Amino acid sequence: MRGQDRPGLKKIRAPLAGALLGGLLVFACGAIYAQNAPQIVPRVTGAAAPMGDVPAPPLARPVIDDKRLMRNYPEQPPIIPHSIDNYQLTVKTNRCLDCHRRQFTEGSGAPMISVTHFMDRNGQVLADVTPRRYFCTACHVQQTDAQPLVPTTFEDMLVVGSGKK
Amino acid sequence: MKRLKEWLIWFWRIASRPSTHLSLGVLALGGFICGVMFWGAFNTALEITNTEKFCTSCHEMRSNVFEELQHTPHFSNRSGVRASCPDCHVPHNWTDKIARKMQASKEVWGKIFGTIDTRQKFLNHRLELAKHEWARLKANDSLECRNCHSSVAMDFTKQTRRAADIHGKFLVTGEKTCIDCHKGIAHELPDMTGVEPGWREPPELRQRQSQREDPRAELVRYLQSTAVGATAPGRP
Numbered sequence: 001m002r003g004q005d006r007p008g009l010k011k012i013r014a015p016l017a018g019a020l021l022g023g024l025l026v027f028a029c030g031a032i033y034a035q036n037a038p039q040i041v042p043r044v045t046g047a048a049a050p051m052g053d054v055p056a057p058p059l060a061r062p063v064i065d066d067k068r069l070m071r072n073y074p075e076q077p078p079i080i081p082h083s084i085d086n087y088q089l090t091v092k093t094n095r096c097l098d099c100h101r102r103q104f105t106e107g108s109g110a111p112m113i114s115v116t117h118f119m120d121r122n123g124q125v126l127a128d129v130t131p132r133r134y135f136c137t138a139c140h141v142q143q144t145d146a147q148p149l150v151p152t153t154f155e156d157m158l159v160v161g162s163g164k165k
Numbered sequence: 166m167k168r169l170k171e172w173l174i175w176f177w178r179i180a181s182r183p184s185t186h187l188s189l190g191v192l193a194l195g196g197f198i199c200g201v202m203f204w205g206a207f208n209t210a211l212e213i214t215n216t217e218k219f220c221t222s223c224h225e226m227r228s229n230v231f232e233e234l235q236h237t238p239h240f241s242n243r244s245g246v247r248a249s250c251p252d253c254h255v256p257h258n259w260t261d262k263i264a265r266k267m268q269a270s271k272e273v274w275g276k277i278f279g280t281i282d283t284r285q286k287f288l289n290h291r292l293e294l295a296k297h298e299w300a301r302l303k304a305n306d307s308l309e310c311r312n313c314h315s316s317v318a319m320d321f322t323k324q325t326r327r328a329a330d331i332h333g334k335f336l337v338t339g340e341k342t343c344i345d346c347h348k349g350i351a352h353e354l355p356d357m358t359g360v361e362p363g364w365r366e367p368p369e370l371r372q373r374q375s376q377r378e379d380p381r382a383e384l385v386r387y388l389q390s391t392a393v394g395a396t397a398p399g400r401p
Binding site: 064066082083086088090092093094098099103104106107108 | 237238325326327349350353354355356357361362364365366
């Protein structure tokens, strides 16, 4: 038999097979890993190069029709139906309250800030706007003619509750 | 005083004597040329102090008010018309301009002694400084605004309905002037506590509980006028 002819080979056959098998296993594992390796996906926002320039779309125009819109849900802060460009809203001055503060609504004809804005966090009603409600744009926002980036599937809860579609 | 009088008399003696060496031509022509040169120099110097570059050569102006101006519509806007410092803060009319320049000597004093040489000092003085400008513009019926914005040339149909209504009510009637409502259009505002907006109704029209002077004194007077109050005065 050939094996008997070369006894040296017979001696190393088992380790050789083991090494081959091991190599195959490592290769297979590597191939599987390469298939599922975490790839560097392109960034969703910002420039591909971290500090690169991004083309900026033109600024959307604010909606200034002065129309009070229905709220989409009862707790929604009413939106601002006029332009608020260059309004100064700082600790020192609040341009919004120059019209919407209770004392000034008669002269300005603007809707008064609601009574919830007078309550501090303990439900205590203060004489004037409470500090936690002072910065109007934390909740109230202006609308623009920009198209939404992601379509919404929001439905009015009355519609959902009644089963009507 | 006596010395001054003597000096004046001495000066008058020389000035009233006819010239013995210079001819009338030299005096007249020389005087004319010197006058032209003096006036030219004076006016040039005046115009130099009336530029944005001059105003912002002091760090007090450059790093406070000029910095703030740069993100307002008076600095950059869609039609590219820019109002710089003297357009709003110095009257264009010559006599008024000279008067303002003389007042500005106090600003030189402030610069020398560093009245507002830090941001904090400037902020501390901001209300006072703003009040000066408001008073000045109120007194001249917002003349510097009206150098560019005229109420006659305003097309109310191009304004938003709200703006047109308010302009029709206050501006056209002359009831208010620009600065009454348009404060802080080119710079940040100071602490506005107690500064009421221009559209607030005048005090005599405010018939509200909260506007009464002293409700407690009123109550005491009322109690004293009634029988109960009259029989037991001073009771808590």
